[in-house]
Amino acid sequence: MRFIVSSLLSNGPDPVTGRQYSASEKYRNVVDQAVTAEEFGFDGYGVGERHGEPFLSPSPAVLLATIAARTSTIRLFTTVTVLSILDPVRVAEDYAMLDQLSGGRLELIIGKGNDPRHFGLFGLEEERQWSHLAENYGLLHRLWREEKVTWAGSTRPPLTGVTSYPRPYQQPIPVWHGSATSEQSTDLAARYGDPLFSANSFHPLEKYRVLVDHYRERWAHYGRAPEDARVGTGFGGLFLAKRSQDAVAGFRPYWDALFSSAAGRHNNSPFSSLEDALARGSALVGSPQQVIEKIHRYHEAFGNEVVGIGVDSLTEDVQREQLALFASEVAPVIRRELRQVPTAGRPAG
Secondary structure: OEEEEEEOOEOOOOOOOOOOOOHHHHHHHHHHHHHHHHHOOOOEEEEOOOOOOOEOOOOHHHHHHHHHHHOOOOEEEEEEEEHHHOOHHHHHHHHHHHHHHOOOOEEEEEEOOOOOHHHHHOOOOHHHHHHHHHHHHHHHHHHOOOOOEEEOOOOOOOEEEEOOOOOOOEOOOOEEEEEOOOHHHHHHHHHHOOOEEEOOOOOOHHHHHHHHHHHHHHHHHOOOOHHHOOEEEEOOOEEEOOOHHHHHHHHHHHHHHHHOOHHHHHOOOOOOOHHHHHHHOOOEEEOHHHHHHHHHHHHHHHOOOEEEEOOOOOOHHHHHHHHHHHHHHHHHHHHHHOOOOOOOOOEOO
């Protein structure tokens, strides 16, 4: 099992202290968080892409390059790259450059994007988001694997004999498909033989299990060996304490803030309370043993090889405390009990 920490750089007022970072303070906080994650033995750090307030993450490649310069071993994830609104040629160039700068530590997670503001901002009709994602990924897939690519489609001008440069350090860069709502994402991942990453944040386990099961069904439909299908999953919050009631009390203001936010409302979460969310959802809140048991329960349902957590909404000193507790009390147990799958991708020869 691999463990990654990720951030969307949401920068609203802290629900406990009321303090809000400046943009430069938030960027420093996230870079320091990634350095801490490597120090504590986490396997990866991810930066998501969002456009518009309260998010400060329009360009994950820029921030991940800074993190690459401050770290040496941790894998670098995009959680996610909103490929439906981007030019695949530019994505191929930017992320190949990041892969080179990091010595081949990049893993791209792509998606159509969870924020509906993306589409109008970049002149994309929302009803075409899935077709744009599929077409753009088809081109990106070729650009990282082929030279002198000739291509024509509807999302950008045609290409004739184009070789994107620089070439990736890894051959190829691992690409995951982010999935939260639609079987179109799970089918696209299976069609290309790529791993799936389930967002898994705002709804009960069963909703996401349907999508993971569909991915495995489509994987078999395309003639692939079942054991080669790979799944990662995020979890909707982290707060550990020796006593479960202390963990719930500590997490409550952060949960209230998230589920009353625009993102919480947009995702139409069915949870009626924090207690309901803890009973039916993925938030890792409680004693270390309770969190271990929940990770096991999701692994039994999804067969995932990656666990993604986030502490970004927490006060800065609490972030470090929670990462330290997870790294010392939870991760070693899960690693002993669940097999770790080698990282995909290999350096260019």
